Amino acid sequence: MHGSQPLKGCLKSxxxxxxxxxxxxxxxxxxxxxxxxxxxxxxxxxxxxxxxxAKVEGLQESLLYPVNTRLTVxxxxxxxxxxxxxxxxxxxxxxxxASHLYTPRERSALEAGGVQQLYIGNIESGAHSIRxxxxxxxxxxxxxxxxxxxxxxxxxxALGVELKLGARAPDFEPYVSFTEWK
Amino acid sequence: xxxxxxLRISLTAFLAASGCMxxxxxxxxxxxxxxxRPGVVRYALATxxxxxxxxxxxxxxxxxxxxxxxxxxxxxxxxxQGLEELRRIAETDTYRGKASMLLGRAALEQADxxxxxxxxxxxxxxxxxxxxxxxxxxxxxxxxxxxxxxRAGKILSGMDAGYWAAVGYGNLASDYAxxxxxxxxxxxxxxxxxAMTEADQESDRQEDLRNRLLARAGYLAYQxxxxxxxxxxxxxxxxDSPVTPxxxxxxxxxxxxxxxxxxxxxxxxxxxxxxxxxxxxxxAWIGMGRGYDLAGYLGQAGExxxxxxxxxxxxRVTLRKLKQQIRExxxxxxxxxxxxxxxxxxxxxxxxxxxxxxxxxxxxxxxxPSAQIAVARVARLERLDDRLSQEQSNLEVLLSELDHRATxxxxxxxxxxxxxxxxxxxxxxxxxxxxxxxxxAQQRRLAKMERIxxxxxxxxxxVSDVGSGDMGVGDxxxxxxxxxAGYRKRASALRATAENRLNELALAYVDDQDQRMVxxxxxxxxxxxxxxxxxxxxxxxxxxx
Numbered sequence: 258m259h260g261s262q263p264l265k266g267c268l269k270s271x272x273x274x275x276x277x278x279x280x281x282x283x284x285x286x287x288x289x290x291x292x293x294x295x296x297x298x299x300x301x302x303x304x305x306x307x308x309x310x311a312k313v314e315g316l317q318e319s320l321l322y323p324v325n326t327r328l329t330v331x332x333x334x335x336x337x338x339x340x341x342x343x344x345x346x347x348x349x350x351x352x353x354x355a356s357h358l359y360t361p362r363e364r365s366a367l368e369a370g371g372v373q374q375l376y377i378g379n380i381e382s383g384a385h386s387i388r389x390x391x392x393x394x395x396x397x398x399x400x401x402x403x404x405x406x407x408x409x410x411x412x413x414x415a416l417g418v419e420l421k422l423g424a425r426a427p428d429f430e431p432y433v434s435f436t437e438w439k
Numbered sequence: 440x441x442x443x444x445x446l447r448i449s450l451t452a453f454l455a456a457s458g459c460m461x462x463x464x465x466x467x468x469x470x471x472x473x474x475x476r477p478g479v480v481r482y483a484l485a486t487x488x489x490x491x492x493x494x495x496x497x498x499x500x501x502x503x504x505x506x507x508x509x510x511x512x513x514x515x516x517x518x519x520q521g522l523e524e525l526r527r528i529a530e531t532d533t534y535r536g537k538a539s540m541l542l543g544r545a546a547l548e549q550a551d552x553x554x555x556x557x558x559x560x561x562x563x564x565x566x567x568x569x570x571x572x573x574x575x576x577x578x579x580x581x582x583x584x585x586x587x588x589x590r591a592g593k594i595l596s597g598m599d600a601g602y603w604a605a606v607g608y609g610n611l612a613s614d615y616a617x618x619x620x621x622x623x624x625x626x627x628x629x630x631x632x633x634a635m636t637e638a639d640q641e642s643d644r645q646e647d648l649r650n651r652l653l654a655r656a657g658y659l660a661y662q663x664x665x666x667x668x669x670x671x672x673x674x675x676x677x678x679d680s681p682v683t684p685x686x687x688x689x690x691x692x693x694x695x696x697x698x699x700x701x702x703x704x705x706x707x708x709x710x711x712x713x714x715x716x717x718x719x720x721x722x723a724w725i726g727m728g729r730g731y732d733l734a735g736y737l738g739q740a741g742e743x744x745x746x747x748x749x750x751x752x753x754x755r756v757t758l759r760k761l762k763q764q765i766r767e768x769x770x771x772x773x774x775x776x777x778x779x780x781x782x783x784x785x786x787x788x789x790x791x792x793x794x795x796x797x798x799x800x801x802x803x804x805x806x807x808p809s810a811q812i813a814v815a816r817v818a819r820l821e822r823l824d825d826r827l828s829q830e831q832s833n834l835e836v837l838l839s840e841l842d843h844r845a846t847x848x849x850x851x852x853x854x855x856x857x858x859x860x861x862x863x864x865x866x867x868x869x870x871x872x873x874x875x876x877x878x879x880a881q882q883r884r885l886a887k888m889e890r891i892x893x894x895x896x897x898x899x900x901x902v903s904d905v906g907s908g909d910m911g912v913g914d915x916x917x918x919x920x921x922x923x924a925g926y927r928k929r930a931s932a933l934r935a936t937a938e939n940r941l942n943e944l945a946l947a948y949v950d951d952q953d954q955r956m957v958x959x960x961x962x963x964x965x966x967x968x969x970x971x972x973x974x975x976x977x978x979x980x981x982x983x984x
Contacts, residue, residue, distance in 0.1 A: 295940070299820060299933055303490075303516030306823055306926050311494035313830045313919055318470060320837060320912075325898060329470045333478060366485030372478025377470055382894055412890075413897045417472045438472035 318377070326379040327415040330355070330387065335423030337368045340431060341394040342422065347376055348388040354378060375420070382411050387435070389420055395429035405433035414439060471495055480507045489514030490826070506534045513541070529561065536566025540574055547577070556581050569603070576603035580610060588614055600638035602648065608632035609652055612659075622659040629656040650680040657686060661693050669693040681802055684710045685719030691726055695733065704730035715754045716799035716952065721959040724750055728966055737970060744967045751960040755953060757796055762949045769938045770945030771817045774801050804948050813941040820934040824927060831923045838916045859899055866892050 330347060334340065342364055347355040355376040359367075367373060388406040395401055409418065417438035424431040471479050476499045483492035489511045496508045505528050512521030522545060528538035543558030555577065562574035579594035588611055595611065598604040612628035619625065632652050639645035657673035660666075670693045676686040691706035707730065710723035724747035731740035764773035777797055804810050869888050876882045 295933070295936055296816065299816060299937070300516045300518050302926065302929050302933060303819070303823060304518075305516075306827060306930070307490040307493045307515040307517075309919070309922055309926065310490060310826060310830060313834065314491075315494055316915070316919070317833060317837065322470065327470060331471075331475055331479070333475075363482075363486055366482045369481060369485055370478055371482030371485050372475045373482050374471065374479060382898070413894050415470060417470070417475070419472075419475065438475065 322377055322379055324415045325413045326381060326411075328376075328378055328380045328411065329374060329415070329417045330376040331417060331419045332367070332373045332375045333371075333419060333421050334367045335421045335434070336425060337370070339396045339424035339426070339429055340422055341396075342367065343392045343394065345375065345392075345420075346390040347420075348390075349376075349378070349380065350385050351388065372419075380411050382413055384408065384410050387418060387420075389433055391422060391431065391433060393422075393424075393431060395424050395431060396426070397429045399429070401431050403431050403433060405435075407435035409435075409437060412439075473498070473500065477501055477503045477507055480511060484510055484514065502533055506537060509538070510541070513545070518545075529558075536562050536564070536570055536574075540566055540570045543574060543577065552581060569601075572598055572601055572603040576607045579607050583610055583614060600635045602636070602639040602641065602644055605632045605635035605639065605648055605652070608635060609648070609655075612655065616655075616659060622663045625659055626656060626663075629659070646677060647680065650676050650682050650686075654682040654686045654689070657689050657693070661689055661696075664696075666693040666696045670697075681717060681806075684713040684717040684723065688719035688723045688726065691723065691730075695726075695730065700730050700734045704734075714796040714799035715750065715956070716796060716803050718803075721747075721751065721955065725959065725963055725966065728963070732966075732970065737974065741967065741970055744963045744970070747963045748960055748967075751956045751963070754796075755956050755960075758949055758953045758956065761797070761800065762946060762953075765942060765945050765949065770941045771814070771821075771938055774804065774945055775814055775818075800949075800952070804945065810941075810944055810948070813937070813944050816937045817934060817941055820930055820937055824930045824934070827923050827927050827930065831920060831927075834916050834920050834923070838913065838920070841913050841916065855899060859896075862892055862896050862899065866896075 328349070332345060334342070342359045344356065344358045346353060357373075357375065363373070386406055386408045388404060390402065390404050392400070392402045407418070409416075419436040419438060421434045421436065422431065423434070476495050480492040480495055480499065481503075483489055483495075484507070492507075492511045493515050496504075496511050499508065505524055509521045509524035509528065512518070512524065522542065525538045525542050525545075528534050529542060539558045539561035543555045543562055546552075546555035546558055559574040559577045559581075563571055563578060566574055575594055575598050579591040579598075582588075582594065583591035591607070591611060595604055595607045598607065608628045609632045612625040612632060615625035615628055616622055629652055633649065633656070636645050636649045636652065639648070653672050653676045657669045657676070660669035660672060670690060673686045673690040673693065676683055680686075687706045687710035691703040691710070694700075694706060695703035704727060707723040707726040710720055711727065713720050715721055715724075725744070728740045728743035728747060731737070731743050761773065764777070767773070768777075774797070805814065866889070869885055869892065873882065873885045873889070876885055
């Protein structure tokens with residue numbers, strides 16, 4: 258009978274085997290060196306563009322956020338593995354100024370000691386307040402939402418406020434602390 | 440009254456106050472406090488925004504600064520400076536292992552294996568954690584590529600369990616499978632690799648590698664006639680992996696060898712649900728026909744072969760359209776961007792990466808290193824142009840605002856003079872009162888007044904410092920805008936070259952896929968011919984009786 262022919266014939270054909278092996282054997286990525294010149298040219302352009310961007314950003318920052326009125330808010334994690342940060346909302350004088358939803362990459366960047374510049378803006382000299390609303394998942398898998406506020410006085414000159422999040426075992430109760438950088 | 444007066448402060452005053460007229464923008468204007476700078480750079484590096492950190496690195500201090508600076512330089516195109524800095528770090532005691540690791544990777548990118556081996560050797564000696572494991576993996580792989588699997592195995596045996604050791608054993612298994620007629624050694628290496636993956640902390644990476652290792656182990660066991668073992672391996676492959684269709688196909692083969700044709704056809708039927716782009720799917724379509732044939736349902740076997748042929752022909756039409764689109768829009772637009780845009784609602788889009796033909800072809804295409812490099816090159820240039828375009832738009836808005844301010848007048852000098860006089864008089868009064876203050880409460884109140892007046896005077900000084908005028912900034916903005924135009928032109932020319940290279944690769948890939956379909960079609964035609972021949976002979980036999 259025709260059906261008695263060995264079934265594995267279609268696998269043993271060299272082309273099919275080759276296509277299967279291409280997938281299975283492709284463990285290692287060996288970058289090709291053929292386009293080195295093009296890559297060098299792209300590198301060179303990228304370097305020039307990034308330097309140029311730094312100049313433009315500096316100029317824009319100076320134009321839009323003059324030193325005397327500048328307020329910058331940074332976010333850091335104090336205890337790195339205790340909180341799985343979901344989102345942060347930031348209010349200056351009860352006005353919402355920034356909100357951020359965190360991707361896994363951003364979370365791991367914060368856990369690796371990264372500092373996120375959450376907000377940059379202008380406020381006049383005098384008394385103000387910052388309020389932060391944090392939603393996160395703590396290390397004991399509880400979903401938590403916490404609000405924290407910080408009154409401060411802005412004087413001429415740039416002011417940086419560091420918003421530091423943490424949670425300590427055993428209850429992993431989250432807390433927010435503020436540090437002013439003048 | 441002081442507080443009731445409105446001040447028209449020109450843009451120039453802002454600029455003067457911020458010091459941006461004083462030439463190039465340097466570290467002094469950075470909004471990040473010194474202590475936080477390394478953290479900001481670390482965040483930018485970890486989120487893939489290293490170019491954003493270029494401005495910060497110059498002003499960075501501390502023991503982490505040189506390494507962070509080198510990494511930003513490397514990621515932002517300043518390759519030469521980055522490598523120089525890394526070489527300096529590699530001669531010190533701080534971050535020696537990390538710097539050696541990065542230098543090894545850079546040498547590997549340039550295909551300089553001798554230099555890479557030297558740096559990886561240092562990284563393995565002085566590095567820690569994942570860096571050390573990666574360096575050891577590369578050292579083992581150099582030995583393997585040089586035809587010394589025993590020496591590679593010796594290095595791998597000294598590694599910690601995890602991703603890099605698993606990849607190393609996976610590569611070793613590939614070599615054994617190629618060299619040996621008996622897959623025993625390869626299977627042992629794959630079993631070790633599978634055990635090593637368990638220690639990998641990155642779940643996505645671990646899952647992907649585990650699926651590939653299982654599919655390979657299943658295939659080798661099947662080839663060796665160990666069907667139960669093969670089925671055991673293949674049934675552990677996840678159902679949402681790019682190797683799933685291939686695993687299902689092998690699973691069907693192993694089941695068929697055990698005589699379980701019905702279960703074999705169920706596996707092939709599941710494999711058929713995947714796009715034909717994935718390896719194993721075209722074979723599963725043929726397998727269905729063979730399954731019916733083996734089970735004795737010859738009519739359904741014929742129908743299954745015809746259905747397979749219809750699927751291959753339809754796929755060839757899809758491939759022709761894709762080829763046409765690549766010619767019209769370029770491979771980046773047709774394949775990469777096209778695969779990103781979908782009409783699917785987001786809540787239905789969970790498994791779209793596995794089910795959409797174009798996405799499937801993109802994933803399969805990107806399985807090769809050369810395609811990865813070509814796509815990454817175009818994507819990099821696209822990001823560069825997006826950045827420049829955004830800057831251009833921002834600067835144009837600023838320039839128009841500057842023009843508007845210039846025509847709208849500037850600071851009222853009379854008001855400023857009046858305010859300064861008023862402020863000075865108040866300061867004198869406070870000073871006199873301070874001398875006469877009797878208690879700490881009075882002193883505190885007067886000190887507070889003094890501080891408020893000081894702040895006001897600082898602000899007035901900034902506002903009144905209208906020296907060089909708006910012209911300087913305007914000219915500078917125009918220069919920056921013309922520079923941007925130049926960069927965009929260069930980026931566009933480079934992108935055209937990069938896209939051409941990607942198009943060549945993509946067209947060759949589509950041609951290969953088309954050939955694969957032609958081959959599968961021919962194979963099915965042969966099966967149909969065999970089937971008809973058999974039926975004709977049967978018919979003849981019946982007639983003669």
